[in-house]
Amino acid sequence: MITVQGLTKSYGTADAIRDLSFSVDQGEVVGFLGPNGAGKSTTMKILSGYLPADSGEVRVAGFDIFSDSLKARSRIGYLPENVPLYPEMRVGEYLAYRASLKGVRSRRIREKVEDAVQLCGLRNVQKQLVGTLSKGYRQRVGLADALVNEPDILILDEPTIGLDPNQIREVRALIKGLASRHTILLSSHILSEVEATCSRILIINKGRIVATGTPSELRQRTSVPLSGTIRLEILTESSSAALRELNSLPYISKATTLTESEGWVTYEISPRGEDPRLLLYEEAVRRGWKLRELSTREVPLEEIFSSFVPASPDQSATELQSPGNQPGAMS
Amino acid sequence: MRVFWTLLKKEVSSAFLTPMAWVLLFFLLLLTGFNFYAGVSSLNHGPTEVTVVESFFNTVFFWFSFLLLFPLLTMRLFSEEYRTGTIELLMTAPVRDSQVVFAKFCGALVLYSALWLPTGLYFLIFWWQTHLQAAGAMGAYLGAYGLLFLMGMFYLSLGCLCSSLTRHQISAAVMTFCLVALFFFTGLLTFLSGQVGTLMKGIAVTFSPIDQMTQFSRGLYDTRAVVWYLVMTALCLFLTFQSLQARRWRG
Numbered sequence: 001m002i003t004v005q006g007l008t009k010s011y012g013t014a015d016a017i018r019d020l021s022f023s024v025d026q027g028e029v030v031g032f033l034g035p036n037g038a039g040k041s042t043t044m045k046i047l048s049g050y051l052p053a054d055s056g057e058v059r060v061a062g063f064d065i066f067s068d069s070l071k072a073r074s075r076i077g078y079l080p081e082n083v084p085l086y087p088e089m090r091v092g093e094y095l096a097y098r099a100s101l102k103g104v105r106s107r108r109i110r111e112k113v114e115d116a117v118q119l120c121g122l123r124n125v126q127k128q129l130v131g132t133l134s135k136g137y138r139q140r141v142g143l144a145d146a147l148v149n150e151p152d153i154l155i156l157d158e159p160t161i162g163l164d165p166n167q168i169r170e171v172r173a174l175i176k177g178l179a180s181r182h183t184i185l186l187s188s189h190i191l192s193e194v195e196a197t198c199s200r201i202l203i204i205n206k207g208r209i210v211a212t213g214t215p216s217e218l219r220q221r222t223s224v225p226l227s228g229t230i231r232l233e234i235l236t237e238s239s240s241a242a243l244r245e246l247n248s249l250p251y252i253s254k255a256t257t258l259t260e261s262e263g264w265v266t267y268e269i270s271p272r273g274e275d276p277r278l279l280l281y282e283e284a285v286r287r288g289w290k291l292r293e294l295s296t297r298e299v300p301l302e303e304i305f306s307s308f309v310p311a312s313p314d315q316s317a318t319e320l321q322s323p324g325n326q327p328g329a330m331s
Numbered sequence: 332m333r334v335f336w337t338l339l340k341k342e343v344s345s346a347f348l349t350p351m352a353w354v355l356l357f358f359l360l361l362l363t364g365f366n367f368y369a370g371v372s373s374l375n376h377g378p379t380e381v382t383v384v385e386s387f388f389n390t391v392f393f394w395f396s397f398l399l400l401f402p403l404l405t406m407r408l409f410s411e412e413y414r415t416g417t418i419e420l421l422m423t424a425p426v427r428d429s430q431v432v433f434a435k436f437c438g439a440l441v442l443y444s445a446l447w448l449p450t451g452l453y454f455l456i457f458w459w460q461t462h463l464q465a466a467g468a469m470g471a472y473l474g475a476y477g478l479l480f481l482m483g484m485f486y487l488s489l490g491c492l493c494s495s496l497t498r499h500q501i502s503a504a505v506m507t508f509c510l511v512a513l514f515f516f517t518g519l520l521t522f523l524s525g526q527v528g529t530l531m532k533g534i535a536v537t538f539s540p541i542d543q544m545t546q547f548s549r550g551l552y553d554t555r556a557v558v559w560y561l562v563m564t565a566l567c568l569f570l571t572f573q574s575l576q577a578r579r580w581r582g
Contacts, residue, residue, distance in 0.1 A: 048423040052580060074425035084416030088348045100337040101424045145420070 001026050001153055001183040002047065007056035009042055016042040017207040020056070026152075029179045031194030032187035034204035035309065040187040041081050043204070044157045047185070048078040061152050074103055077146030077182075081157040083138050087131025091122055091141055094130055095148055102149040116144040120174065136167035143174065147182065154178065156186040160193060172197055191302050205309040218304050230269040230277065231258070233293035234284060239265040242289065249283065251276040264292060335430050342438025352442060355403060359396055359446050366392035367453040383457060384466035388475045388548045389541070397479075401511050402504035404443055405490025408435045409575070413498035422579070432491065432572045439487045447479060470550030478547040481560040482540055486511045488567035495574040515540055 007020040017039040024030045032040050045051040047058055049065050049072060058065040063072035086094060095113045104112050117126055120140040125133060130141060139159065146154055159175065160168045175197050178184065188194050194201055195215050203211040203218075211218060236242045239260055246255040246267060253272040257265060269280075277294055284291045346352040370386040373379060379386070387393065412418040421431060454465045454472070466472055486507075493506040517538050536542050543556045 045419070050419050050423050050579070070425045070427070073423055076423070078420075078423045080416060080419045080423075082416060084418075084420055086345065086417060088345050097337065097341055098420075098424070101334060101426060103334070103425055106333075 001028075001061055002185065003057075003059045004043075004047070005057040007043070007046065007053050007058065009046060009051065009053045015207050017204075020204075020207070020209060022202055022209060022212065024153075024183060024185055026183050027179075028200055029175075029184045029186070029198045031198030031201045032185060032204060033191065033194050033201055033305070034187075034189065036189055038204045039207040040189075040204060041157055044078075044155050044185070044187055045080075048076055048080075048155050049073045050078075074149070075152045077149070077151040077154045079142045079146045079154070079156040079159055081161070083142035085130045085138060085141060085145075087129065089130055090127055091130060091133070092117070092126040094141065095144055098145045099148045102151075104149050112148055112150070116148045119147070119177075120144040121170075135162050136164070136170070139163060139167070139171060140174070143171070147178065150181075152183060154182045154184045154186075156184065158188060159186055160188070160190070168193070191305055203305065203308050211308045229297050230271060230280070231266060231293055231295050231297060232269055232280060232284075233264060233266045233291070235263050235290035235292070236265060237263075242287075243267065245287070249276075249279075251279055266293070334426055335434050338426070338430060338434030339437050339441070342435055343441050346438070346442050351403075351407075352445075355400070356446055356449075359400070360449060362392050362396040363387075363450050364453070366390050367450075371457065382464075382466045382471065382549075384454065384471050384475055385545070385548045387453070387465075388479075388544050394541070397482075398508070398511060398515060400443065400446065401486045401490050402507040404439050405487055405494050405507055406500040406504040407494070408439060408491055409495040410498050410500045410503045413578075414500075428575050429572055432495075432568060432575060436488055436491050436568055436571075439491065440484060443483045443487060444480065447476070447483075451476070466548075466550070468550050470552075471548055474547035474550050474552055475544070477552075478540075478544055478556070481557060484564040485514075485560045485567070488564045488571070489514075492567045492571045492574065495571045495578070514538075 002024040004023065005021050008018055009016045020039075020043060032043070034040050042051065046053050047060065047065065049069050052066060060072040061075040063075070065072045089097065092113060095116055096109050099109045099112050100106070117123055120143050122137070122140055122144055125137055130138070133141065139162075143156070143159065146156065156175070160171050163171060172193065175184065175186065179197075179199075186194075186197065198215075200214055201212065201218060202209055232246075234242065239257060242265065243255060243257055246252055246269065251272050251274070253270045255267050255269045258268050259266045269276075275296070277296070280294060281291065284294075367383075367387055369390065369392070370383055373386065374383075381389075409418070412421060422428070451472075457463070457465045466475075489510050490503070490507040493510065494500075494503040496506070497503050517535050537553070537555055538559060543553065546553055547556075
């Protein structure tokens, strides 16, 4: 549905994106992931036909976004970052205006607006002025606008930014619901978001794609151990003796103490080879340890991301972990 | 074409949805109403050489409110959309840049016309009360309002251009006001007649709105003025279109 070949764009002397190539197939939900200022918004502005690129080719639904711009644009629903809207219009009025602008036939406008209002849960604010809406509702109006003409492709730039956790969950659920009918490309600097909604992830840093794949593929591709770690919580008289014993076991490569309170000790264990949980259970029974937790911990995408994108002083990868971070950069 | 109507409708309705159009209408009618009153009451002081229409369209009050309209009517056209980012929505919809420019210009022109239309009532009231013609002939009304429309086209297109150049409404307004004043006061060159040749003087008189209005409000039409305003409007709109496209490239 979307093919991007050798896309390059610079603002003055600063390169925003360099030689970017990727494609998105029909029905996919692809997450565009990167730190602030990585070039996500620039790429999306080019894909939506707002900015021309310096070089490279973009085809959307078979149409070139530069030379066949109008046809390509009519296949795209675009939600810009920060959702600009006309504050003086009413929600229903605004959606009808946008539908008409996007070429929906006059007698079908009502019906399409109804559908979008229904889908995005805007029924009770339909007659309200856009300027008086809360951030969450603005986001939903933006989404409703993007899908009002039922485009093949949705391009959503940071769709959950600035929302509270409840709203984030709602918008994510909404996007998931749209996945069956649209091809979706969404950008985010929040990993959990991409992991929750996308079938494939593109990691971009400093204007280049550094990794691509499904979340599980990305897990396999990193230096972080594939099987993750094991948490073991036991009640024991001497935590250091237990630690020594754990470290002497042949199927454990390394055990460390995480927390210790009122006799309960939590260890983090890196296994050597196979899943050793059954063996650990038997070991605990043999030594008379009371067992409270024995679980595996999957490698979170955060760690995968930092292994692809080295943290630098101005853009630390740790900021990616907190959904509360707001973008100051306009990339 | 349908896209153009959609855009035009939005432009006009959003002007009337915000207080701007109503505030402008109120103060314009206040000023021109006073202007009309002054014109009529001057008839009390003995015979004059000018008709009511001529005097209405040639006072400081009239020209002052006329000149102030343009920055106010056009400053938000593009600047507002740049500032709020809605331009991104507009230009990613399947809409041509030329349609956007033309719709915004026509929207401003509709609003401008709607502001001046009620002033026609003054002459109706005059006729109803005195059973006298306010002008020598119908051509005088047509000339005065026709020139008002033509000048409006040119100055509004100048405003469009200025607004498309910046995201700051005030900057757009200042630029518009300066450019409109520059073109408007060409007539003042005649005061320098001692220094300039007769050609310059001829140009100054031909293109001075004040002199033009004196002619048109008598029902004397000068096609040079008509052509001048039409060509300049087209030029300004073309430049606006170019500026909009250039803005895309700059990102």
